[in-house]
Amino acid sequence: MIMRYCYILLSTALCFLNVTTNAADREGVEFFEKKIRPLLVKRCFKCHGGAKAGGGLSLATSAGWQKGGETGPAIIPGEPKESLLIDAINYRGLEMPPPDKGGKLPKEEIVLLTKWVAMGAPAPGDDALGGMSLKEARSWWSFQALPKGGGKLTSAKIDALINEKLAQQKLTLSTITDKRTLIRRATYDLTGLPPTTAEVKAFLADPSADAFDKVIDRLLQSPQYGARWGRHWLDVVRYADTAGENSDRPLPHAWRYRNWVIEALNRDMPFDEFVRWQLAGDIVNAKTDDQRLREGIIATGYLAVARRYGHDIDKDIHLMHEDVIDNLGKNFLGLTLGCARCHDHKYDAVTSEDYYALYGIFNSTKFAFPGCEPKEQPRDLVPLMDNAKADAMMADYQRRLDEYNNASKFEESEAQRLKQVAAKAYRVLSKALVEETKSASIHENADGKLDRLAVKKGEVLQLTVMPNGNHGADTTRIELEITKLGDQPKTYNVSDLIPRLTKQGPFVKHNGATWCFFDVAEGPRFLLNRKDSVDGVASLQAWANGDTPSVFVNTSNSPVKVWTTLPPKAFFMHPGVKRDVALSWVCPEDGEYEVRGTVTDAHPAPGLDGVSFRFEHFPNAKFGDGLVGLTDSYTARDKMPVKPAIPVAYAVVEGNIKNARLQQRGDPKQPGDEIPRRWLSVFGGEAVSSGSGRVELAEWIVDHPLLARVMANRIWQWHFGRGIVATPNDFGSRGEAPTHPALLNLLAAQFRAGGYRIKPMHRLIMKTAAYQRSSQVDPSRRELDPNNRWLAHYSRRRLSAEEIRDSLLSASRMLDLSTAEAHPFPPEATWKFSQHAPFNAVYDTDRRSVFLMVQRQRRHPYLALFDGADPNSSTPSRESTTVPTQALYFLNDPFFHRQAAGFAATVDAKLSEDEQIQHAFKSLFARPATTDETTIATQFLAKYPGNTKAKWSAFARVLLSSNEFLYVD
């Protein structure tokens, strides 16, 4: 363990260094970073890297080596001969590293260190913020204020700025593309779907100057816009439908956030609001109406969908916070804040203190908990209704559940008590075996006559039907009449039960008497499962325990054919294996009674051996009173109460408000100083004044020019395939510089001045000539600017994974454009996911691909194949790889084959083959087929074996696999 600890120290000492930059000596610092720091870390830090520095010397900071150790300063800058460090590594006097700690350094390393000291021991200076000097940080381009004004940017102005650069680069422009290409490009860009033949036709037929403007407007109004642009945002926020911890638990409520994003984009929610709600929607909407609050809560799903780590999420919660901070830094600010978890940012103006200042904000926030193996099911999901209302509903449920449980307990103990009461006093009046197909009389089998039986109020007459031998059970028809003799005779007949069986409970109270139905094996256990139909037949109603034992009636006036033919208007008892079933009659008044009855095998079948019965008298009113007491308990309590479905969101709320302590080297077990919750120091470091600080954080972010810059760049990138800043998640010193800085400034200013509305930005961009240029470019020009940084032409692009799938579904006309809600996850109560048996599923859907269920631990096989977004970290732009396994998909995937067959089926058989080919080209490529293509198609259809369906399915596969289908010009 100790060795391992050194190992950690060694490896992370790099991070622990006080990394600062002396702007005056960039080269020297670079030399230090590249050559010296790694050397010090590798050779010296085991002993001289931390607080417990050997000999009092720490080589971790310039202060450390200048102060030196017990033997004086280690380094005199510029004076290698005077520097103890150089003496020591040359084994002059001191011997460092000592022979037992690695021994003398190789010669080249000694040379490097000597050179460095001779250079003046350049190292990052102390006037620094993370990896930048204060001066550098203050003048960093992306932190600068946006140009004043704004709101006046035009498409023409954008073109002017682009053309200026093109002229500087001496690049010639491609022409404006044709209308068919343009509408296909625009439709995919704004909706992720191909244009319909009718839409293409209408556009071609519209000669007006603003024909394309109308197309843009129509597309921006389409609800499919949100499915495409929402997906862009979901890429950036690394949305997923599972938590990502070791058992990868489903997030059954995350979809609300996904749908909110889609919907917010559709209604062009101002982006500042969009951001504010995602960070603090629960708080900023707290005092508004219910609907708005609901939405605000759902929006914070952005924070909740952070990836969870480890076996016990709570133990690795610092990693979730890193994911949150890293993501919000990249998304909103284009800053890699996550780098400052273990050490100050090496390149940007972010310190570890900054990181833990933000950490405190999120540590003061309660995140919905997705469950994990040791802690099981989810908790802290946020109710989407007023708390008081939700609490009242839950309290009511709890009360009813308690009542239910208490009643169940009472019934259980009563059953035990009554079993003993019954055992103390009973008299078997009659019993018999009822052979297969036969009947037996209850009264004629009696030892004594049953025509004058003294029964007192509360005493019980009970008919028990038992399976015969080991043969389980059979359907037994019961006819039974109990008549009170005397001046005012009264009859009690099982036929009274037929219309009433399931109306009250597992008993019927009629004419003062109580009939009870129960399983007698372990005391009177009432048959609690009510069945409003048996075998799907509504005229059969039953009380049962499982399937059997049961009592049931046929309420129909005609016979019913089920497993056997059951006579009309009849009462049946059906024992189970070792489960005798009883019908008890609790006597309503003292008197003399006559009993007449028959027990009949109602399911005559070869191989069965009938049933038997027992008819008893329980001359103890305590038994009958007990049974009636039980019926009262059943009446008083309803069914097991159903937990109220309070709609919940996977979201966050305010938590336990407190500052975090810095975690040295990113290790929560090594807490450092408490860091007040505040904004990044480079931006002023304003302190949080109340609550977790999410509201203020959102305001700081929204007020910063980075937000508009980063998002304007993203919008641009999602149109052109490449941002003005080609690293859309990194506007820091490791990111790329903007190709068109003035344009980016104007776009950002325009975005802000326009109230952060995204849709007007689309209009502005799509109306430029730059956007409308042809993708045609001759090879010589391509070589001059292989990545098309200067936009001399439109960059042809492959469809994204979602676009491919949606286009295939669209071609087959199987695409379901409705909005999906929850995924069909297994019910939460059944979850037993563990790292040994993690959640794993792929759900099919014909809806748009943005609704596919995306797992963190197991990539969706289709999305992974076609460069779908990474569900574990922000994907600012999609890759576009070409690998043979993608081609295998087009050759052999069953889904692809189904869509091709589906498309083939849409081809009108009444058309001529030529017309059919034209139809196919128009609907898939938005253009008619050329003569060459018609020839290839005709030959193919002639040559391909099989019937028309087979030929056309094959031809559809060819077209749907083609480059033209897959690429947007």
Next chain:
Amino acid sequence: MIFPGIVEQLLADSDPLAARGSHFPGRAKNVIFLFMTGGVSHIDTFDPKPALHRDVGKEIKADHPEIANRPGYERIFLKKPQWEFSSHGESGTEVSTLFPHVATCVDDIAMIRSMHTSHSNHYNATLGMHTGSFAFSRPSIGSWVSYGLGSENRNLPGFVVIAPKQTYAGTQVFSSDFLPAAHQGTLVVPGAEPVANVKPRVPSDRQRLELDALQAFNRLHKDKRQADAALSARMRSFETAFGMQMAVPDAFDFSKETKTTLGNYALQPGQTSGFGWQCLAARRLIERGVRFVELIDTGSSGNWDAHGDMMSHVGLAKNVDQPIAGLLKDLKQRGMLEETLVVWTTEFGRTPFNNKADAKGREHHPWAFTSWLAGAGVKPGVVYGATDEHGLHSVVDKVHVHDFHATILHLMGLDHERLTFRHAGRDYRLTDVEGNVVNGVLA
């Protein structure tokens, strides 16, 4: 090999899988990475600890991650190994009776008995052994090797994972993550259709008709678009895929293997599953130029995770023992072992103690375990490093997972500090900021 012209064509363009040069001449061209899921007990297999027999039942103290704050584990006692060890080969390396066949190969093996890792949880340790990261999603070692060296067969993927079931941490263990997707591990599941969508859904002659028409349309399309490399690359990918439909089944068609060969792998003719099948498939893939083949023996349950009873090691060892020995001998006999590195490992070891002296199982143990290397560039017949007398700690010449990775890359001719990829503003490596090549196992 199906379309000889394609290779050249693909190499001509910027092709992520094109065979690339190493940093320095590598001893190994290919890797077969054998991963035993669940944590194999080192002290019952490859790390003999006679002192455990002497001290069985003795109470010890250990600040161990698996027992901290765990009710019932306040006291722990040494538990003795359940299998006998004996010396084998000229090297005399000791192996237990769980691996009688591997024991016959010890003269080709460099046994590392001082492995240790950074996490005691399956998920994290498995992720770490594959990606060098114990928490985050990062590229797999197979992806790094494929990225570093490319592939030599354009009809087969450069990185193949043969696994009957998924191990811990899901597809992350063979993911290319931020590396280009071409370096993604292709999953082969033993059985009827080992690679997804590789089985033609229409007869080959019809498929050819379709492909010809497709390429005719694509040519017309491309001709109007002045040499766009992406369009040509995609056209070629269809020919490659067409070839894969034959190359893949061919690699998994053992009908021309002799009965003796099959027997060496403990395979019956016609058998299409089992670890023997995986091992022979690995040899055949390596023969065909696949750069990195990983074999995972079992899934995330029913594996070596013997908490309940160490006797479960018997069946699991039997499942892999003869096939592994068969693979080593087959490679050697064919001269392939000279350029193939065979790696055997698990995610961590198992505790030499338990909370009762007579407990039947063992717990997760990240402090010490055994892995071994064999083949190209590996010093044969050596034992490297050691644990203490009870197998509790690695103490001599400790080898962390990062060191293990650095060594594997080194054998491939790759410097683990130079094999980097710029992602999100940072240069990433398989070994993060750690790792030292273990020179003691190099020939």
